[in-house]
Each structure stands twice: as C-alpha cells, then as structure tokens.
Amino acid sequence: MTEQVKVLTSRWGDNRAHEIDRYGELDGYASLDAAFGKAPEDLVQLVKDAGLRGRGGAGFPTGMKWGFLAKGTGKPTYLVVNADESEPGTFKDMELLERDPHALVEGVIVSSYAIGCRNAFIYLRGECGWPGRRLQGAIDAAYDKGLLGRDIKGSGFDLDVVLHRGAGAYICGEETALLSSLEGQRGQPKLRPPFPAVEGLYRAPTTVNNVETVATVPWIIRKGVDWFRSMGSEKSPGPKLFSVSGDVVNPGNFEFPLGVPAREVIMGAAGGMRDGKELKAWTPGGSSTPMLTADHLDTPMDFEGIQGAGSLLGTAAVMVFSEDVCMVRACLNFTEFYAHESCGKCTPCREGTDWMRKILGRLESGQGQPDDMDTLKDICDSIFGRSFCALGDGATSPIVSALKFFRDEFDEHVSGGGCPFPGARVTVGAH
Ligand SMILES: Cc1cc2nc3c(=O)[nH]c(=O)nc-3n(C[C@H](O)[C@H](O)[C@H](O)COP(=O)(O)O)c2cc1C
Numbered sequence: 001m002t003e004q005v006k007v008l009t010s011r012w013g014d015n016r017a018h019e020i021d022r023y024g025e026l027d028g029y030a031s032l033d034a035a036f037g038k039a040p041e042d043l044v045q046l047v048k049d050a051g052l053r054g055r056g057g058a059g060f061p062t063g064m065k066w067g068f069l070a071k072g073t074g075k076p077t078y079l080v081v082n083a084d085e086s087e088p089g090t091f092k093d094m095e096l097l098e099r100d101p102h103a104l105v106e107g108v109i110v111s112s113y114a115i116g117c118r119n120a121f122i123y124l125r126g127e128c129g130w131p132g133r134r135l136q137g138a139i140d141a142a143y144d145k146g147l148l149g150r151d152i153k154g155s156g157f158d159l160d161v162v163l164h165r166g167a168g169a170y171i172c173g174e175e176t177a178l179l180s181s182l183e184g185q186r187g188q189p190k191l192r193p194p195f196p197a198v199e200g201l202y203r204a205p206t207t208v209n210n211v212e213t214v215a216t217v218p219w220i221i222r223k224g225v226d227w228f229r230s231m232g233s234e235k236s237p238g239p240k241l242f243s244v245s246g247d248v249v250n251p252g253n254f255e256f257p258l259g260v261p262a263r264e265v266i267m268g269a270a271g272g273m274r275d276g277k278e279l280k281a282w283t284p285g286g287s288s289t290p291m292l293t294a295d296h297l298d299t300p301m302d303f304e305g306i307q308g309a310g311s312l313l314g315t316a317a318v319m320v321f322s323e324d325v326c327m328v329r330a331c332l333n334f335t336e337f338y339a340h341e342s343c344g345k346c347t348p349c350r351e352g353t354d355w356m357r358k359i360l361g362r363l364e365s366g367q368g369q370p371d372d373m374d375t376l377k378d379i380c381d382s383i384f385g386r387s388f389c390a391l392g393d394g395a396t397s398p399i400v401s402a403l404k405f406f407r408d409e410f411d412e413h414v415s416g417g418g419c420p421f422p423g424a425r426v427t428v429g430a431h
Helices: 020-025 030-036 040-050 062-067 092-099 101-115 129-144 175-182 211-229 262-269 303-308 327-341 347-364 372-383 390-415
Strands: 077-083 117-124 160-165 206-210 239-246 252-257 279-283 317-322
Touching: 020 129, 030 101, 030 211, 040 062, 040 101, 040 211, 062 101, 062 206, 077 101, 077 175, 077 211, 092 101, 092 129, 092 211, 092 239, 101 117, 101 129, 101 211, 117 129, 117 175, 129 160, 175 206, 206 211, 211 239, 239 262, 252 262, 262 279, 262 317, 279 327, 279 390, 327 347, 327 390, 347 372, 347 390, 372 390
Parallel strands: 077 117, 077 206, 117 160, 239 317
Antiparallel strands: 239 252, 279 317
C-alpha cells in the first residue's frame, strides 16, 4: 500500500496559506536563503541530480532543459511558467494556485536565480479568474515584502514577475504557441529548431516550465536530492499530483510518489467506482493519452510504467469511465474538443479532427457505415506523427485506444442502427 505524501499539498489544509505572513509561518520562502547561498550553476546541477522531470505532460528532465539555455548571447534569459492547464481532466495547477499561490512565486524566484533570469512571466489560462486573483495577490505581497523587485533579501539578485492572462485556447499550452501568444501574436506553434532554449520569448533563451514543476524546485533546494529521490523510482523520482475525475466516489487531486499503482489512486484515494459500477476505461494523463482498462489497474503510475502499458503519463489526469459510458460518445466528446481547439495551422490536424468528429457523430446518431471504423483508423494514421505539434497526436489517442479495446461497441452502433446506451446524442450535420 503506497501512502499519500504531503509535499506540494502540505499547505492545502490551511485556509490562510495564500497570505504571505501565514505562508512564512509554514516555512514559506525558506528556500531563498538556501538558494542565494549557492552558485546558480550548482542549483541547476542539484535539480539535474534530483532527476526532476517536467510535470506539464512530456516529462522532460528539468535540470537538463535549464542546461540547454544558450549562454553568452547578449540577450536576457527568460523563465515562462506554463499555467495554461487546458488538458481535459487536469486540474492540479489551478488548485495549487488557489490554495498555495506563494509556492509558485517561491519556485519562480529560485528557478529564475538558478538560470539567470531577471524577468519571469506566468502565462495563465484566461478563464481562471480565482486562481489568477490569488496569484496576483501573492505576487503583489511578495513585492511589498521585498521578495520580488530589486536586490531580493540583500542578495544582489533582481527579479520582476509578470502575470499574463491568455484568452483560453488549448493550443496556447503548447510551449511555442504560448510564447507567440505572450508576444501578442496569434497562438500557433512554431517549427523547432530553434528550440526556446536558444530562441524563445523575443528570440531570447527561454525555458517554459509547468506550474507544478516550478513549485517543486524549492522543495529540492531545501530538502535535497536524497530526500527527493526517496520517493518514486530511479527514472521518475519525487512526488506527483494526480487529478482524478469521472465515475469515482471521491474525485479530486491526490499527491503520491510517482510509481503508485493506478489501483491505489482510483480504488483507494478516489474511493473506487461510484454506485458500485464496473470500471471500463481510464486515462492515465488526460484526454491526449491513450485510454487503459481495468486490466491495467496494477500499472505503476510513472513515466516508464504507463509507457510500458501502451499509454503516457501525461499530466497524470485520471479520468475514470464506468460500464455505463458509451465509448463512441466519449470519443465524440473528446474529438469535438480537439476539432474546436485545432489551431488550423497544419492540414492533418485541422481537416482530420473535423472528419473524425463527423464520423463519430454519425455513428452515435445511427447513420454509421460498416467501414467507418477503418476510415477513423486511416485518419488517425494520417494525423499521428504528421501534424505540426502534439495536439494532433493527442487527438488520435482516445479513438485509437477505444478502437483497440472497445471495437465491439463501435460495430454495435452500426449493426444496431445507433447507440445502444441510454440518451444517445443526435449530432446535427454529422455526415
Ligand atoms: C496541445 C498542447 C497543450 C499543452 N498544454 C499544456 C498546459 O496547459 N500546461 C503545461 O504545463 N504544458 C502544456 N503542454 C506542454 C508544453 O508544451 C511544455 O512541454 C511544458 O509546458 C513544459 O513544462 P515542463 O517541462 O515543466 O513539463 C501542452 C502541449 C501541447 C502539445
């Protein structure tokens, strides 16, 4: 049995943790003195040694990413925090910002010091009003206390932080689209190379890191590599937030060491299936990660374990579907999202997501044809690995995995002339 841990969630039970004085009483900003006492490159090495991997989806090693930042360019270096959190099923960053916004501000200060950044940006999903107000309040309070601005705590280190609100587009979570949007341009992904570490914001060296990633850094500085590595596995160390939603008794965010078996997250922490229903499918890391089934419940939830089961850890957003869920309809819901959010820059994603939406719509409405499933697979093949950014790949995940595990259900929609589940959706303009 894996115990839940209290690292990033350690202050979530305190309803005054968002106030700077209370945050200080709870050991807040304690990592600053520890950080300023070290050389910046030693901090980068510390994060490398800890093995921290990005919590925004791809799991890229954070210290290594910082190490790629171009030096001696004569341009500033930027830290941009990705607080867009738009992957369906993911709601960890917003709870962190609501309950413990100073944890991110503290992370921004020490991470900026480590990489030599003097102007940091936080790109927040525009609809997230309450987390945004909490975060701006924390930034303002940090300025008032001299923790942001000039000569922070007499260290000689200066840092300004700007909170920028996006306009609510999934694509603006993709790091190059995010940077374009932050510059005031259309939020569309850019070709790499050059990578942001060489030419990012305003064509200057930039690292884009997720909220949870940045909020984890102060803990590593304060408590050290061995402590961090005492949780999780060799390749996926540390604590991780898991967002659990769907047909469970107790949905919410839970913090476990990486590598916790999915069963303990879903059946344990999240209270198991609602109304005693059977589990049919679950996503390990949001809608862009292939669905798994009840047969995969003993899979360790770390980057390697979930990949071994044929999916991806992504953002560790576990959406749980019971036996009552129609998988065609679930795919239709997801695909409507992707078709709407496709930025339109590349043809496979722009056209493919729309065709998939139409085919799934006609299957669900009772107008499906026997070769629709093969057509869906063909379209997925034309999108996966062929679209400009990973949005397209993600759009194929629900469909490919649902066809792999629940093909019978798709066939039934054709042979039975419509959806066998109650409340079938009729999609206007489905074909
Ligand atoms: C379509 C799309 C949406 C994304 N949305 C987010 C997001 O909302 N938040 C996030 O941190 N990363 C998101 N990412 C991943 C980012 O591109 C990037 O990998 C991440 O911010 C890096 O941070 P990390 O190294 O701390 O994980 C998204 C990627 C894609 C392709």
